[in-house]
Amino acid sequence: MPHSPVRLAIAGGHRGASFGNAINALGEKIELVAICDPAETARAKWLSANPSLTAYDDFDRMLDDPRIDAVFIATPMPLHAQQAIRALKAGKHVLSEVIAAVTLEECWELVETVEKTGLTYMMAENYCYRRETMFVRNMADQGAFGDITFAEGAYIHDCRDLNLNADGTRTWRGNLRAGNSQLSRGNGYPTHSLGPVAQWLGINRTDRLLRTTTFVKKSAARHEWARHVLPEGHPDADPAAWENSADSASTIIQTEQGRVISLRFDSASPRPHNMVHYGLQGTKGAFMSRRHDDEDPLVWLDGVSPGVSPANFRHKGMARPANHESIGYPRWQVLWEMSEKYEHPAWKSQGDEAVRSGHGGGDFFVLQDFATAISNGTPPPIDVYDAVTWSSITPLSIQSVAAHGVPMDIPNFKR
Numbered sequence: 300m301p302h303s304p305v306r307l308a309i310a311g312g313h314r315g316a317s318f319g320n321a322i323n324a325l326g327e328k329i330e331l332v333a334i335c336d337p338a339e340t341a342r343a344k345w346l347s348a349n350p351s352l353t354a355y356d357d358f359d360r361m362l363d364d365p366r367i368d369a370v371f372i373a374t375p376m377p378l379h380a381q382q383a384i385r386a387l388k389a390g391k392h393v394l395s396e397v398i399a400a401v402t403l404e405e406c407w408e409l410v411e412t413v414e415k416t417g418l419t420y421m422m423a424e425n426y427c428y429r430r431e432t433m434f435v436r437n438m439a440d441q442g443a444f445g446d447i448t449f450a451e452g453a454y455i456h457d458c459r460d461l462n463l464n465a466d467g468t469r470t471w472r473g474n475l476r477a478g479n480s481q482l483s484r485g486n487g488y489p490t491h492s493l494g495p496v497a498q499w500l501g502i503n504r505t506d507r508l509l510r511t512t513t514f515v516k517k518s519a520a521r522h523e524w525a526r527h528v529l530p531e532g533h534p535d536a537d538p539a540a541w542e543n544s545a546d547s548a549s550t551i552i553q554t555e556q557g558r559v560i561s562l563r564f565d566s567a568s569p570r571p572h573n574m575v576h577y578g579l580q581g582t583k584g585a586f587m588s589r590r591h592d593d594e595d596p597l598v599w600l601d602g603v604s605p606g607v608s609p610a611n612f613r614h615k616g617m618a619r620p621a622n623h624e625s626i627g628y629p630r631w632q633v634l635w636e637m638s639e640k641y642e643h644p645a646w647k648s649q650g651d652e653a654v655r656s657g658h659g660g661g662d663f664f665v666l667q668d669f670a671t672a673i674s675n676g677t678p679p680p681i682d683v684y685d686a687v688t689w690s691s692i693t694p695l696s697i698q699s700v701a702a703h704g705v706p707m708d709i710p711n712f713k714r
């Protein structure tokens with residue numbers, strides 16, 4: 300028997316509104332019934348597109364509405380964990396934007412609340428659903444790379460123009476005092492880079508994150524931007540106003556199985572934005588994402604792709620198999636050439652529909668998996684343990700930086 304659609308409310312009308320197309324495409328599974336935003340302009344925009352919605356200006360009042368089954372929290376990052384906890388306690392399933400929590404205490408409280416209520420909690424890490432990240436996950440699951448030894452991910456996106464409002468005040472992203480870890484001396488936004496990589500490595504399934512260290516670069520580019528856009532004499536045009544921040548962070552994580560993950564986060568350095576920065580190395584091959592939007596991702600698989608490795612043929616007299624040299628030097632292949640065997644089944648069957656919904660297809664699959672988990676009573680693919688494990692890199696990185704790079708133990712949230 301078909302399930303009735305999950306009745307959803309969205310809190311946070313900016314990012315939340317970008318899910319409109321995906322909700323329309325998933326009409327049989329999800330019905331948007333309410334929205335919540337304290338900003339009148341955000342509510343008015345929703346209502347002009349969809350007058351039948353109930354609009355709330357207060358999150359907790361919205362939670363009293365018995366028609367709502369689930370809440371998508373797309374509010375400023377420092378609010379996510381506490382709003383998720385309140386929604387779960389009010390009996391609502393929760394889909395949370397990234398990152399799930401900004402302190403370790405919040406991570407634990409979130410885990411305990413999900414365990415106590417038994418409701419569905421999923422983190423909306425849409426980068427896990429991009430075509431290439433799901434493609435590589437499918438390859439990793441099938442053993443195409445052999446034993447994976449190293450993986451990397453980066454989120455490099457100049458977001459300095461999101462720090463200051465037109466009137467010169469700081470936005471939540473620009474305000475460290477509002478608990479916004481994105482501006483902190485640490486890795487303030489790790490899940491876009493870590494999420495896909497953690498899935499490739501089976502983190503929280505067959506492997507576990509053990510310890511992590513982070514180093515940050517000095518704060519240099521933020522005040523240059525501030526000086527560029529603020530009137531002379533404005534306190535935030537002074538370098539001292541940004542000195543407790545960092546332009547960029549480099550994080551290393553070791554796993555229980557002896558793998559290493561490298562993450563980079565940079566939200567302040569000027570350069571064009573491209574969404575994907577990933578790499579993976581296994582004992583049978585490697586993956587390298589494209590450097591910019593006009594390139595394709597690359598892959599090389601031992602025995603499948605052209606050439607052999609190692610291939611230092613100019614060194615003569617080395618121990619090598621007899622026909623080794625005749626096979627030739629290894630050459631990267633475009634990832635999509637392996638579509639027939641490794642395209643993820645979800646992208647094979649629904650890729651076009653997902654892409655039409657926007658944002659690289661990720662929003663469509665996130666919402667679909669959330670609704671399916673609720674309707675079927677099955678665990679969501681990115682559950683609370685994944686959400687807090689990936690998000691915990693933020694508070695742990697801040698601690699590591701404060702301790703001059705000392706590695707921090709990563710809690711085992713699954714206990």
Ligand SMILES: NC(=O)c1ccc[n+]([C@@H]2O[C@H](COP(=O)([O-])OP(=O)(O)OC[C@H]3O[C@@H](n4cnc5c(N)ncnc54)[C@H](O)[C@@H]3O)[C@@H](O)[C@H]2O)c1
Pocket residue numbers: 310311312313314315335336337338341357358373374375376378396397398423424425471
């Ligand atoms: N996954 C992604 O690719 C992606 C992309 C963009 C943003 N995000 C995340 O989405 C969240 C929102 O980002 P944004 O760009 O929309 O921020 P934004 O500042 O542009 O918008 C935030 C909205 O939330 C509203 N809001 C503030 N407090 C609220 C409350 N208590 N209840 C309900 N609404 C409230 C604000 O009025 C505003 O309309 C952030 O956590 C961000 O990290 C994720």
